[in-house]
Amino acid sequence: xxxxxxxxxxxxxxxxxxxxxxxxxxxxxxxxxxxxxxxxxxxxxxxxxxxxxxxxxxxxxxxxxxxxxxxxxxxxxxxxxxxxxxxxxxxxxxxxxxxxxxxxxxxxxxxxxxxxxxxxxxxxxxxxxxxxxxxxxxxxxxxxxxxxxxxxxxxxxxxxxxxxxxxxxxxxxxxxxxxxxxxxxxxxxxxxxxxxxxxxxxxxxxxxxxxxxxxxxxxxxxxxxxxxxxxxxxxxxxxxxxxxxxxxxxxxxxxxxxxxxxxxxxxxxxxxxxxxxxxxxxxxxxxxxxxxxxxx
Amino acid sequence: xxxxxxxxxxxxxxxxxxxxxxxxxxxxxxxxxxxxxxxxxxxxxxxxxxxxxxxxxxxxxxxxxxxxxxxxxxxxxxxxxxxxxxxxxxxxxxxxxxxxxxxxxxxxxxxxxxxxxxxxxxxxxxxxxxxxxxxxxxxxxxxxxxxxxxxxxxxxxxxxxxxxxxxxxxxxxxxxxxxxxxxxxxxxxxxxxxxxxxxxxxxxxxxxxxxxxxxxxxxxxxxxxxxxxxxxxxxxxxxxxxxxxxxxxxxxxxxxxxxxxxxxxxxxxxxxxxxxxxxxxx
Amino acid sequence: xxxxxxxxxxxxxxxxxxxxxxxxxxxxxxxxxxxxxxxxxxxxxxxxxxxxxxxxxxxxxxxxxxxxxxxxxxxxxxxxxxxxxxxxxxxxxxxxxxxxxxxxxxxxxxxxxxxxxxxxxxxxxxxxxxxxxxxxxxxxxxxxxxxxxxxxxxxxxxxxxxxxxxxxxxxxxxxxxxxxxxxxxxxxxxxxxxxxxxxxxxxxxxxxxxxxxxxxxxxxxxxxxxxxxxxxxxxxxxxxxxxxxxxxxxxxxxxxxxxxxxxxxxxxxxxxxxxxxxx
Ligand SMILES: Nc1ncnc2c1ncn2[C@@H]1O[C@H](COP(=O)(O)OP(=O)(O)O)[C@@H](O)[C@H]1O
Ligand SMILES: [Mg+2]
Numbered sequence: 001x002x003x004x005x006x007x008x009x010x011x012x013x014x015x016x017x018x019x020x021x022x023x024x025x026x027x028x029x030x031x032x033x034x035x036x037x038x039x040x041x042x043x044x045x046x047x048x049x050x051x052x053x054x055x056x057x058x059x060x061x062x063x064x065x066x067x068x069x070x071x072x073x074x075x076x077x078x079x080x081x082x083x084x085x086x087x088x089x090x091x092x093x094x095x096x097x098x099x100x101x102x103x104x105x106x107x108x109x110x111x112x113x114x115x116x117x118x119x120x121x122x123x124x125x126x127x128x129x130x131x132x133x134x135x136x137x138x139x140x141x142x143x144x145x146x147x148x149x150x151x152x153x154x155x156x157x158x159x160x161x162x163x164x165x166x167x168x169x170x171x172x173x174x175x176x177x178x179x180x181x182x183x184x185x186x187x188x189x190x191x192x193x194x195x196x197x198x199x200x201x202x203x204x205x206x207x208x209x210x211x212x213x214x215x216x217x218x219x220x221x222x223x224x225x226x227x228x229x230x231x232x233x234x235x236x237x238x239x240x241x242x243x244x245x246x247x248x249x250x251x252x253x254x255x256x257x258x259x260x261x262x263x264x265x266x267x268x269x270x271x272x273x274x275x276x277x278x279x280x281x282x283x284x285x286x287x288x289x290x291x292x293x294x295x296x
Numbered sequence: 297x298x299x300x301x302x303x304x305x306x307x308x309x310x311x312x313x314x315x316x317x318x319x320x321x322x323x324x325x326x327x328x329x330x331x332x333x334x335x336x337x338x339x340x341x342x343x344x345x346x347x348x349x350x351x352x353x354x355x356x357x358x359x360x361x362x363x364x365x366x367x368x369x370x371x372x373x374x375x376x377x378x379x380x381x382x383x384x385x386x387x388x389x390x391x392x393x394x395x396x397x398x399x400x401x402x403x404x405x406x407x408x409x410x411x412x413x414x415x416x417x418x419x420x421x422x423x424x425x426x427x428x429x430x431x432x433x434x435x436x437x438x439x440x441x442x443x444x445x446x447x448x449x450x451x452x453x454x455x456x457x458x459x460x461x462x463x464x465x466x467x468x469x470x471x472x473x474x475x476x477x478x479x480x481x482x483x484x485x486x487x488x489x490x491x492x493x494x495x496x497x498x499x500x501x502x503x504x505x506x507x508x509x510x511x512x513x514x515x516x517x518x519x520x521x522x523x524x525x526x527x528x529x530x531x532x533x534x535x536x537x538x539x540x541x542x543x544x545x546x547x548x549x550x551x552x553x554x555x556x557x558x559x560x561x562x563x564x565x566x567x568x569x570x571x572x573x574x575x576x577x578x
Numbered sequence: 579x580x581x582x583x584x585x586x587x588x589x590x591x592x593x594x595x596x597x598x599x600x601x602x603x604x605x606x607x608x609x610x611x612x613x614x615x616x617x618x619x620x621x622x623x624x625x626x627x628x629x630x631x632x633x634x635x636x637x638x639x640x641x642x643x644x645x646x647x648x649x650x651x652x653x654x655x656x657x658x659x660x661x662x663x664x665x666x667x668x669x670x671x672x673x674x675x676x677x678x679x680x681x682x683x684x685x686x687x688x689x690x691x692x693x694x695x696x697x698x699x700x701x702x703x704x705x706x707x708x709x710x711x712x713x714x715x716x717x718x719x720x721x722x723x724x725x726x727x728x729x730x731x732x733x734x735x736x737x738x739x740x741x742x743x744x745x746x747x748x749x750x751x752x753x754x755x756x757x758x759x760x761x762x763x764x765x766x767x768x769x770x771x772x773x774x775x776x777x778x779x780x781x782x783x784x785x786x787x788x789x790x791x792x793x794x795x796x797x798x799x800x801x802x803x804x805x806x807x808x809x810x811x812x813x814x815x816x817x818x819x820x821x822x823x824x825x826x827x828x829x830x831x832x833x834x835x836x837x838x839x840x841x842x843x844x845x846x847x848x849x850x851x852x853x854x855x856x857x
Contacts, residue, residue: 209674
């Protein structure tokens with residue numbers, strides 16, 4: 001038994017504070033991403049959800065140059081540009097283009113500052129850190145900030161849960177019921193930026209989409225009850241991050257390089273695995289899930 | 297150019313016999329029979345989810361019934377048949393899409409062909425003629441995305457007519473239009489149908505704009521269909537038999553309304569109305 | 579400040595040729611990306627390509643091969659999985675799948691992965707003469723495919739239902755289009771970089787739709803904008819040594835903002851005139 005556990009958790013796993021921080025933060029962020037992700041999927045905002053991470057990436061690149069914590073860069077730029085996108089376009093397709101244009105500017109700024117980072121701060125690893133995350137390198141001081149941010153997000157989500165749900169499912173009905181749809185959407189996108197910023201900080205700007213969309217897309221295929229979907233989604237996300245961390249820690253002993261495989265890889269792989277399993281399940285006869293009709 | 301197919305008087309353009317259509321074991325159309333003759337105007341009426349669009353898919357050859365036969369001018373239905381013109385309910389276009397009204401209509405002529413269109417006088421002439429025929433020449437060079445629903449509907453009809461079809465299928469063309477535009481579109485379609493001898497099947501929730509122009513009505517409900525002249529279909533016994541429970545046909549100021557429930561019209565639900573279909577079905 | 583080397587050095591000649599081909603190609607592909615509203619796919623496929631490029635660097639093979647394999651593979655994945663799921667969700671998941679692999683490739687690469695970063699940010703000096711030939715070849719293939727798909731694709735973008743009723747194999751058509759985007763990505767990424775490939779794809783067309791409403795004119799205008807954007811960016815990147823993608827995105831955004839301003843004042847004028855007539 002002990003030998004088996006040792007095989008699973010490489011020696012020193014539970015004594016390492018970095019690892020413990022990673023487990024705590026990873027779990028918290030994955031759970032909140034899972035919950036918010038369900039809203040993102042039903043609102044059809046995956047593109048914006050992904051774009052916010054890249055907006056934040058630009059901020060993070062600037063933060064590296066200025067020598068401040070990248071979390072502030074992710075947060076500041078994420079919130080700002082998400083609000084701009086939300087205010088720029090109304091209709092779905094216009095939104096798509098508006099997101100694209102803002103994203104294009106953000107990526108331009110990001111690539112410039114990443115270039116400057118590697119040339120002027122001597123941090124050759126800065127692009128790698130911003131784009132692909134650095135969960136084992138989190139400063140302990142950051143942990144409390146992330147936890148507080150998540151708590152705030154959770155409270156606001158619970159407060160606006162019902163109007164938000166109505167706006168997401170049927171905006172016209174919501175409008176007739178007197179829900180201020182514009183404001184709720186704006187509020188949601190700000191919350192979304194918080195969550196995406198945390199995700200980007202942990203598994204990187206390019207991959208935070210994994211935590212946001214993957215578990216939610218899988219959960220929605222398991223159940224049609226939204227509350228339950230959020231629970232499943234949070235659980236799946238957290239599981240993926242935890243198992244990912246364990247595997248990444250173990251992988252320090254793996255070939256070919258013996259300096260570890262990236263956590264982001266494991267997390268993405270696990271999330272995709274979960275998603276594909278839910279699709280497979282659907283193929284089995286008698287699973288009782290109706291075919292989701294294609295939205296065109 | 298496509299030469300018009302000669303149709304003998306009396307031959308059905310469309311003949312559907314005993315078809316049955318299922319989605320995942322759920323039967324949507326059951327034992328439906330339809331015969332449509334050249335130049336006829338048919339109103340296809342029925343509550344939401346009755347299978348009207350499904351029937352169109354079957355006629356267009358996009359969906360094959362598990363039983364029964366569908367023949368268009370004597371040939372089995374196949375997808376891409378030039379003899380059928382199809383008009384979808386609505387365009388979902390960005391207001392800034394770089395496409396003028398004439399470009400949309402031109403797609404009706406050769407949008408299914410591979411390759412880029414070569415500029416041609418004949419092509420332009422055909423498109424212009426068609427734009428005039430549907431009274432859309434005024435806004436031929438306006439961006440499609442900024443036209444009103446009624447104007448877009450005209451363009452959709454024009455694009456469907458460009459292949460010289462013998463049968464025109466319109467799926468809920470009136471549902472996004474105000475009453476005036478709805479009457480305009482109905483009169484336009486009926487006029488063109490008469491002039492060119494094209495049979496028209498037009499789906500609508502509300503049969504009233506069609507009353508003056510339609511030759512026969514095809515009523516779909518609960519997977520079954522009845523077809524006949526307006527006064528033969530809109531009768532309490534006929535529609536009650538179709539729905540399987542008592543429904544009542546009310547005549548109010550020359551308008552017709554079908555309501556569910558029994559003798560008291562006040563508690564009845566209008567059955568074709570968009571909003572109360574689910575309650576009516578239970 | 580502008581020395582003659584910008585036009586005479588051999589790597590700059592390659593950059594000019596490569597950049598011009600890429601500009602032409604992205605103007606035409608971008609037209610459909612914009613009218614179909616598939617910006618997300620246009621954003622995801624280059625990044626998928628980048629992951630493939632990183633894999634090629636790890637395995638020491640030609641990055642272009644890895645790039646093309648992953649971009650086209652990503653396109654097929656989006657097309658294949660997209661059948662029963664919302665398009666944006668599938669695109670996001672495809673992005674995650676390819677980039678997850680990319681993270682692994684980069685993590686396992688022992689040397690500092692200069693080659694991979696060049697793919698991320700674009701590198702005008704990096705275009706070899708072999709690559710110019712490959713770029714021209716793939717570019718022509720993509721343009722021919724696009725010309726072949728033109729009318730049905732336009733019809734399906736305007737109304738999927740009409741296209742289906744006309745017997746156009748819409749799903750196959752959509753997959754073909756995505757594959758063309760993926761293939762094009764493979765030659766655009768080495769020039770402007772994976773992050774900003776997307777800018778070049780949507781920027782010029784997003785600008786031109788505000789200025790004209792005929793498809794032919796819109797494409798011609800986009801071609802012009804695209805060429806100007808790339809040429810300006812090459813010059814500025816040469817002078818400053820900064821990543822070319824930055825200039826592509828800034829030029830694009832600037833032109834877009836101008837177009838929207840012009841559009842805004844035009845609409846206002848029309849409204850004003852209409853108001854006067856009504857009074
Ligand atoms: N592709 C499909 N898969 C499963 N069910 C379908 C499909 N298309 C239509 N249906 C079902 O068939 C019924 C009839 O649909 P439809 O023909 O669209 O009705 P309508 O009369 O409103 O046009 C509906 O209950 C719908 O849910
Ligand atoms: Mg319908």
